[in-house]
Amino acid sequence: MHQPRRRDRRPSRRAASEPVPGPSFRLPASGADVVLVGFFSAKRKDFETVMADAAARLAAAGGRVVVRIVQRRGVSGGGARKMSLPYSSRTLLSQGKARQVADVADLVDADAVVFTNPLTKHQRRTLTAMFGRPAVSVTDELFNSD
Numbered sequence: 001m002h003q004p005r006r007r008d009r010r011p012s013r014r015a016a017s018e019p020v021p022g023p024s025f026r027l028p029a030s031g032a033d034v035v036l037v038g039f040f041s042a043k044r045k046d047f048e049t050v051m052a053d054a055a056a057r058l059a060a061a062g063g064r065v066v067v068r069i070v071q072r073r074g075v076s077g078g079g080a081r082k083m084s085l086p087y088s089s090r091t092l093l094s095q096g097k098a099r100q101v102a103d104v105a106d107l108v109d110a111d112a113v114v115f116t117n118p119l120t121k122h123q124r125r126t127l128t129a130m131f132g133r134p135a136v137s138v139t140d141e142l143f144n145s146d
Contacts, residue, residue, distance in 0.1 A: 034063040038116040042074035
């Protein structure tokens with residue numbers, strides 16, 4: 001019989017990792033081209049209103065929305081219990097939709113990709129690397145007019 005592996009109780013020898021700085025992107029005062037992306041559950045019927053509000057907020061901050069892309073969860077398959085969860089904890093979107101956003105952002109030569117949903121630091125880093133431009137959220141402090 002195999003015995004269960006015992007975990008080592010000694011403290012880790014690895015050095016503590018440095019905190020990752022937040023995003024350094026700020027919309028310029030005049031006309032940054034932005035791709036606006038929203039991730040919504042199929043149960044949410046007011047997604048167009050949310051997208052319009054985000055576009056107005058970006059316009060007030062100096063951005064110009066050139067493309068709007070919506071990912072709906074639960075429209076085709078996936079089950080009702082998964083509808084409020086992201087497709088991927090790494091990218092928030094499905095792989096196909098993330099590639100579509102990257103292609104569209106390259107096509108229109110956008111300055112940034114802005115999400116209506118809050119992004120974690122990990123998602124921000126992953127999406128920025130994937131898109132080749134800053135990926136931020138409308139809820140970030142970047143767009144607060146203080």
